[in-house]
Amino acid sequence: MTLFLGKLFASDWFWSLGDIFLGIVLFSAIGLYAYRESSDASNLGRRYVLIAKLIIWARIxxxxxxxxxxxxxxxxxEVSRIFLTLPADARSLPMYGFLAPIFKWSGGYFTLYSFLHFWLPTLISIAIGYIFLVFLRLLRKHKDRFFExxxxxxGWVLALIVGxxxxxxxxxxVFFLIxxxxxxxxxxxxxxxxxIGYPMILSAIFAVILGTQIMDVLGWGALKLW
Known part of the structure; x- marks a missing residue:
């Protein structure tokens, strides 16, 4: 069992399962939009709401x-097991050292490490998705002609996917491509x-594929949290 887990966790595809899932959802969302005229367009929004909720729960x-x-x-x-019992240390988390005093207890390092690496990006992505949804609803009230x-x-689905x-x-x-x-x-x-549909779709594809590289070129690496 130990050998199996070691091989599983060492494989790149295991840690890419989230990206694979989001890629499938992205192309499913694009397919729904591309063939919206051949289906019941009135239900399109409801389908995207269901997809958005699926993404949120999947991310969590x-x-x-x-x-x-x-x-x-x-x-x-034995070597790595010590990380499960160590308290958080500001020296090992230079960008987030100010949080270390809150996690000065046994297992604090693992808790803070997991939160910063696995939970914080998820929570920010979900929050951004809701903020973008509110923004689009407000924009539609003033510029309804830009929306089908x-x-x-x-847009909510795509924001949750790009994260x-x-x-x-x-x-x-999105606004540059319009x-x-x-x-x-x-x-x-x-x-x-x-x-705004196709600009959002193309922007999402572009951001998912090249977003990280573009941020590196622009020197925005600090915005990636890690």
């Missing part, structure tokens, strides 16, 4: 899952009105 469960996995990894040997049915909820810190790339890219996409649609499809 995955954070708990990898927390348990990390505990099992460190419990496999279900696009507000689509933090990729949302920092996703948000400005004009070029409008020009292309007008020139090729003779459509004079472009809603």
């Amino acid at each position: 469960l995955y954070s708990g899952f990898i927390t348990c996995a990390q505990y099992l990894v460190w419990s496999q040997s 049915s279900g696009e507000v909820e689509l 933090y810190p990729n949302f920092i790339i996703f948000l400005p890219l 004009i070029p996409i409008s020009i292309v649609r007008m020139a090729v499809l003779k459509q004079h009105l472009t809603t």
Whole structure:
């Protein structure tokens, strides 16, 4: 059992399960949007709400899952087992040393480590998703012509998928792409009105694939929490 767990936790695909799931959900959301005209468009928003709730619960469960996995990894040997009983130390967590005094108890290091690595990005991503949802609803009240049915909820789903810190790339890219996409649609499809749906989709794909690299190039590495 110990050997199996060691091989499992050492595999890259195991730690990529969350990304694989979000990738599947992303393309499912895109598929729903692309074929919205052939289905009941009035239910599109409801479907996206269900997907958004699924993502939220999946993120929470995955954070708990990898927390348990990390505990099992460190419990496999005498050398790493000490990390499960150590109190938090500001020297080992330079960016978050100010939190160390709160976790000055046995197991505090593991608790703080797990929170910062596995839970904080999840909580920030969920919060950003809700904030973006509220923003889109307010925007629709003032600029309703930029939205089709279900696009507000689509934005919520995409924000939850890209998560933090990729949302920092996703948000400005959405509004940057509106004009070029409008020009292309007008020139090729003779459509004079472009809603926010496709700019959000393209921005999400771009942010998921290249978000981390772009942040490194721009020197925004500190925003990645780790």
